[in-house]
Structure formats: C-alpha cells, structure tokens
Amino acid sequence: MFLQYFGLTDNPFSIAPNPDYLYMSPRHKEALAHLTFGLRESGGFVMLTGEVGTGKTTVSRKLLQQLPDSTQVAMILNPTLSAIELLATVCDELNIETDPNQASLKYFTDKILRKLADNHNAGKNTVLMVDEAQHLLPEVLEQLRLLTNLETNREKLLKVVLIGQPELQQLLKRNELRQLAQRITARYHLLPLNADEVKAYVNHRLNVANGDVSVFSPATVRVMYRVTAGIPRVINLLCDRALTLAFTQQKPVVKKHIFLAAAEQILGEDVVQQRLRSRQTLIYAGIFCTAMVGGYLWGMA
Incomplete structure (x- = not known):
C-alpha cells in the first residue's frame, strides 16, 4: 500500500524470513561463531537461546548456509512429540526407509x-x-542424548543443535538431564539489539528495498529502541504499521507521534506507556544519584 508512496521496491519490514533482508548484527555474528565452533568440537550438542523475535531463526539459517555440502541436516520444527514420534521424524528427515508395522524405540x-x-x-x-x-519433554531429550552415543575415537557421529527460548536453559538444569547438559560444547544467549544496532537494522532493511532511513525522523528512531526493546520482529511489525499510518495521513516522514500511534495499535497503549515510563524512571534515577554525589563532594570540599 505504501511502497510507491515512499519509493520502496519491496516491503522492508515484512516478517517473512526473506534472506535478502538478513541483518547480522555483532550479537548475531557472535552467536553464529559460537555455534560454528561448537559443531567443530567433538561433543554432541550446541545450544542457542533467546527471547521471542530476537533472531534465533536468522542465526540458524545462516548456520545452515555455512555447513559443508557433505553435511546431511535433519530439521525438527515441531518438538512437541513423544520419544518414538521424534525418532520417526528424524528417520523421515534423514530419508531412512522404515516399516510402519515395526514402530518401536529400538527399531x-x-x-x-x-x-x-x-x-x-x-x-x-x-x-x-x-x-x-524448550517444548521438548525430558524423556525426549534423553533419547536425543542416547543417539549421540555413537562416536569414533575423535568425534560424535551426530551433532545436535538446540534452539529455544530462555526456558530451555531452565529445562537443562534438571537433575535427570545433567548428562546431556555436560555434553553441550557451545551455548549462546542472544540478546536484543542495542540502540545503535536498531538504527543500523532499520537502515539496512530500507536500503535493501531502495529506501532511505530518513523516512523515519531521528526522534522516531530513538523512541523505536525504547518501545521495541530492540527485538527485531517487533521492530518490523511497528515500522510496517507506522509506514501505513504515515501513508494514510500523506506524511512524507514518520514522525515520533505516528510511530507511537502505530505502537499502541500493535502492543497496546498500556505497554507503550509503561516502556516509556521505565526509561524516564531510569533518567530521573540517574539525575538523582548524580545530584547526591555532587552534593556529597561539595560538602566535603
């Protein structure tokens, strides 16, 4: 709807995982480096965690692109499976022919x-x-550990990449999963983007679509970090809605009030106001502490 109005060749803030818009922030590059290193080690597991929308899928897709051509990959996208269902899915992913009449864990x-x-x-x-x-049952995780028991003198024959939300970290702290936790050779928790990275992220996606970051005012970019908490998926949703609102109002630039209106439509007014207040509270606290220290030093003089 707004593409021609803003001179864009494509929607830069679609939440579809288009590799053309892939932005690897320093945090994403560090996560990728950890996982790549872990897969080269002799252990059986590497783990990537992060909040919803922080870009775990982005990192995993980049990881797949960097694997050697001699690598066969099995993908499990729906882990809410029993142990036997998971093993059957692994067989399907690895193109293993099976007999449905012999469905058992051992088979x-x-x-x-x-x-x-x-x-x-x-x-x-x-x-x-x-x-x-994070949705895997403990008994299913244990079954995965058993699969990694097959090894040579130098390495495991199966490497497992676990990608999940922070709850996965808590799950692996359970006593019955301590053997699996000890086999994780690399783990990384992906944090949201910081303020500078948010600006670079938005600029990158606009450039790919032949746009310009000036479509968002500097004040908008600053408030964008505070409202989205640096989560890429939320940035996409809010920027897309803000561009739509600016178009309907025939505004050439997305000003701060337009972006906040879009944020309230997506996140809710209470959430937006809470995030703005949290920032103000930190500022006031900083001013208060500075004044207290200054007063103390002045009194000591």
Whole structure:
C-alpha cells in the first residue's frame, strides 16, 4: 500500500524470513561463531537461546548456509512429540526407509544409528537441528542424548543443535538431564539489539528495498529502541504499521507521534506507556544519584 508512496521496491519490514533482508548484527555474528565452533568440537550438542523475535531463526539459517555440502541436516520444527514420534521424524528427515508395522524405540534407534555410521563411512556429517526446543519433554531429550552415543575415537557421529527460548536453559538444569547438559560444547544467549544496532537494522532493511532511513525522523528512531526493546520482529511489525499510518495521513516522514500511534495499535497503549515510563524512571534515577554525589563532594570540599 505504501511502497510507491515512499519509493520502496519491496516491503522492508515484512516478517517473512526473506534472506535478502538478513541483518547480522555483532550479537548475531557472535552467536553464529559460537555455534560454528561448537559443531567443530567433538561433543554432541550446541545450544542457542533467546527471547521471542530476537533472531534465533536468522542465526540458524545462516548456520545452515555455512555447513559443508557433505553435511546431511535433519530439521525438527515441531518438538512437541513423544520419544518414538521424534525418532520417526528424524528417520523421515534423514530419508531412512522404515516399516510402519515395526514402530518401536529400538527399531527407529537402530535405523538411525545405522544411517549415522553409513554417513560417516561416506565422509558425511550429520546434524540434527531442533527449533523451539524448550517444548521438548525430558524423556525426549534423553533419547536425543542416547543417539549421540555413537562416536569414533575423535568425534560424535551426530551433532545436535538446540534452539529455544530462555526456558530451555531452565529445562537443562534438571537433575535427570545433567548428562546431556555436560555434553553441550557451545551455548549462546542472544540478546536484543542495542540502540545503535536498531538504527543500523532499520537502515539496512530500507536500503535493501531502495529506501532511505530518513523516512523515519531521528526522534522516531530513538523512541523505536525504547518501545521495541530492540527485538527485531517487533521492530518490523511497528515500522510496517507506522509506514501505513504515515501513508494514510500523506506524511512524507514518520514522525515520533505516528510511530507511537502505530505502537499502541500493535502492543497496546498500556505497554507503550509503561516502556516509556521505565526509561524516564531510569533518567530521573540517574539525575538523582548524580545530584547526591555532587552534593556529597561539595560538602566535603
């Protein structure tokens, strides 16, 4: 709707995972480096956690792009499975032929272990990537650990990438999962973007769509960080709505009040006001502490 009005060739703030708009902030690059290092180690698990919308999928897709061509990847996108259902899904992902009349944990496990050995003998690596891993049941995680028991003198034949929300960290602290937790060779918690990264993120996406960051006023970019808390998915949602509002009002620039109106439509007025007040509280606290220290030093003089 607003593309032609703002001279854009595409919607820069669509939440669809378009690789053309991939922005790897320093935090995302660091997360990718940790995971890449972990997969090269001899252990069986690497883990990436982060709040909803911080870009875990972005990192995982980039990781997949960097894996050697000799790597076979199995993707589990819906982890709310029983142990036997998960093993059956792994068989499907690894193109393992199975007999539906012999569905059992031992049957599927034997099939997978045989496939891992065949891949290794053929010079192939095998990686299992589990998204939304915080939903995995403890017994399912234990089954994954057992799959990584197959190893040579130098490395595991199956590497597992666990991607999930912060609850995954708590899940792995359970006593019955301590053996699995000890096998995680790399872990990284992805934090939201900081203020400078938010500006760079918005600028990057606009540039890809042949736009210009000046479509958002400097005050808008500053308040954008406070309202979105630096979460990329929220930035996309709010910027898309703000551009729509600016278009309907025939405004060439998204001013601060337009962006806040868009934020209230998406997040709710109470949430927006709370985030703005939190920032003001920190500022007032800083001023108060500075005044107290200044008064103390003045009194000591």
